[in-house]
Amino acid sequence: MVGKTIATTSRPIIIAHRGASGWRPEHTLAGYELAIDLGADFIEPDLVSTQDGVLIARHENEISGTTDVADRPEFANRKTAKIIDGETVTGWFAEDFTISEIKTLRAKERLPFRSQSFNGLFSVPTLPEIIDLAKRKSGETGRTIGIYPETKHPTYFDSIGLSLEEPLIEILHNNGYNKADDPVFIQSFETTNLQQLDRLTDLPLIQLLSNTGKPYDLAVAGDPRTYQDLISPAELAKIAAYADGIGPDKRAIVPVDEHGRLLSPTSLIIDAHAVGLLVHPYTFRNEAQFLAPDYHNNPEAEYEQFFHLGVDGLFTDFTDTAVRVLQRIRGRG
Template sequence: MKNYLQLNSSLPIIIAHRGASGFRPEHTLASYELAIALNADYIEPDLVSTKDGILIARHENEISTTTNIAECPEFVDRQTTKLIDGKSVTGWFTEDFTLSEIKTLKAKERLPFRDRSFNNQFSIPTFQEIIDLVKLKSNEMGRSIGIYPETKHPTYFASIGLPLEKPLIEILHNNGYKSATDPIFIQSFETGNLQKLSQLTDLPLIQLLENFGQPFDLLMNGDRRTYKDLTTPPELAKIAKYATGIGPNKQMIIPVDSDGKLLSPTSLIADAHAAGLLVHPYTFRNENQYLAPDYNHNPEAEYEQFFSLGVDGVFSDFPDTALRGLRKF
């Protein structure tokens, strides 16, 4: 079932990817607040856990690239190496810090080609703080602002005794988000995580799909299905039993060749719609290195093409550009 914002609009939704992350350090209240000011329909927080089980917004549980933790001498002894989803990762991890310790850190811009003048100004928000911001701004602006949380590495967090599912649903239900028509989507790259969530809540779920590899939970269970396998009509029908839609990498809709030039669109949108699934591709960005040369350095042209193909929403680092593309469409 579509949720409130999709039910009340025939237009695709604009999902602010990690907030207005093209303008502010990602996953900060400043990034989310700017996204709301730029009229995004939804803001997207990636969620990981602290040592004391509090959900916070970070793209990864390893936080050396998005915070100033490497500059904090009191935490130098916390640097370690872990196996995260089968990959060896060295750094500092949220699950090794309490919320009070996390709150001493400041966010920084992850990408070297984006504005770094806001480094060390903003703290790391909890999921509750993000919900509070959304409720405040919804009241101030007189419009419904949605939240689109993603569970990060759910199999890993469960393996260390910090499962994400119940804390996530508890905080959403306690804040009044309970219905399939509420302005919420919960997303994950894992399948079992979403299936567990479907047993805990009526809130809409989105199966994320990458254009390579396979869901980590399937790998751990000896299931050889890849993300590409999950895009076949029979597998989409299975996804529809527990999810409201899919969030595919945009190249699963319009592939590119070895030179980055666009190829013919696939049937994924039509196949997903035939299964009753929404389609919210990711990630749209303004910088030229993310644009196919066919768009001639015009990011709005990319949005227009995807909207013309029938997507139901887009994840964008630049929600203002996405909105301009939608208006042109």
């Protein structure tokens, strides 16, 4: 709600992007638990809905990239093509399965250059299971472990009668998460559903911002604004009317040239802070293919740069690296 903007934190928070996804298959309880053990402050479940309205953690509603569904003959006839956010996608979709069917599937590593040794070991978690894990680990570690759920494709899910917002808020509120200072951030790449959520809860909201394209809800509405438009000072002030922070692509803060080399930082952090918005950029990864050559294959150099620029937190696939750099910086005083 307007006026519920929270103060910047005393130190940047470390958000485990889809769990410890550099070390375990993404969106698994094992991955989330490892991230917590490595020092994460928040674990991030991306949420989609099953056919029977259960919120589960998958990065996309097309689930063949992250589960063994394509290898399961009993589900071969579920393969189909759908238009998701204006793009044709072919595969198997969470909304075509009941939760009992989803629970028979096993997670697999999505990226071929990461370890495949954990494929087939872990099930697909529900949001309540993730909350239970965060609460249990908070008790075990003596640290408050937050959750940072993202609503995926909310306009699409609304269109098929499986709205994400109401069940999300019901689950969070029933678990005692209902105040502006509770350890929860709700995020979305769309704008309309965040404005709806702003009317449903006092929990902090984060407007995600891609470096390309536009929010799908704006495209549907014929609104010409793009994500690039939304990072202007005037648009950031509008975002601050319903959200508490932004989650920009890190290249909106430190751009690169056509050769991938770093350019001077933009004013985005300063502009966002000027209207009371937190800044949590994404996504920090250790592999050389994700690093600008200026970092000389040293991912710690990238973290250092962004921490010194004043981010309020960041999304990382490698919690241990982020924590190590932050501890070193804070050790300097």
